[in-house]
Amino acid sequence: MQDRQGTGKCPVPSRLDALLFDLDGTLVNTTELHVDATNAALATFGRQISRSDYEAHLHGGANDDTRHFLFPDDPEGKGRDYVELKEQLFRDSIVELERMPGLTGLLDWAAEHSLKTAVVTNAPRANADLMLRALGLKDRFDAIVVAEEVPLGKPDPGPYLEGLSRIGCTAEAAIGFEDSPSGLTALIGAGVYSVAISGTDALPPLDRADLIIDDYRAPGLQSLLHSIRIPDSP
Template structure:
């Protein structure tokens, strides 16, 4: 029986990659005039936790300065996103979850300030009482620990859950945690998501294949 739904945040609940790309471009331009292409962003940045990502982007900086750069980038992102739109079908899925008493949890590599900001910007802060922030754990995605932590907080087994992801690190993490993983093709190609371990790839939460899966997993 299905008892829990676990969601990534960026690119899964709402499509934010363009906003993050622009924030990174602003940051890199300010710092050293560096450019960042869409392809580089999708391959090297999307879905990565800030600790590792900023070490890769700024190897010459101290950890303290990298943290300051990460905070600057996230502030640029928040400034660009006063309001955000949930992906099509998400509100329908959350309403179904409430009716069916399914546990809900956000599992994200984003910093907590971003997570709280984004849920407020979508008007969904009340829907997700449980938010797992990978930066607050010993290992972020693509390690399965964030999703295993989400399952623990919901009191759910992996076999009772569905995970929703859009990035390769996220799909890798959810799949490694043993959760049936549904990928949204907002930031990556279906082929890359399937290769990372996704069992179903959809455009949005209105996809009939998702609802057929939910119906099948809800039968006693």
């Protein structure tokens, strides 16, 4: 798959101060672990969910939205029990994680140019800390925004606006990376130039991104980054 321009309308930043990253599916590919944990948790309630329904309704979503979707008649009871169990099963399944291809080089490049970086995720703090430690990235970001720290999760733009506030950057001088429709909606709503990580799947909902790439090694991303003025560059 080649890099593609999406249908996003956010202009390319005239200067670049910050890079914003989702976590699951963006820094590391944990989709299969999440799908397995979801169905293992649902099995205790005598239920299952198909992969297509998972992608359409749960992928990248906030846990509050997930429990209301799965347990509309009892989101505060069974819904909360499900979320707690699913997240614990997910954490228990983590043994070894690998960074997305090209991520290390991008983070090194950002550090060399004194760019701010932030992780903005719908994951709870326990998940985020565990994954970042497993990836050796716990200290590589200037800010980490997790589910418990914002009133609403993605697709609301609030998490990304909070991330920008913490690192002292404006949306117009940032680029954000996402892999899910809900995360992409949040980026677009925050006014951040959006890059969708699609891997080998051409998912139509990601066409709203400003740029669509397979991973961080993509020539299109490299061309984009080198076309923007970096404050400390001559």
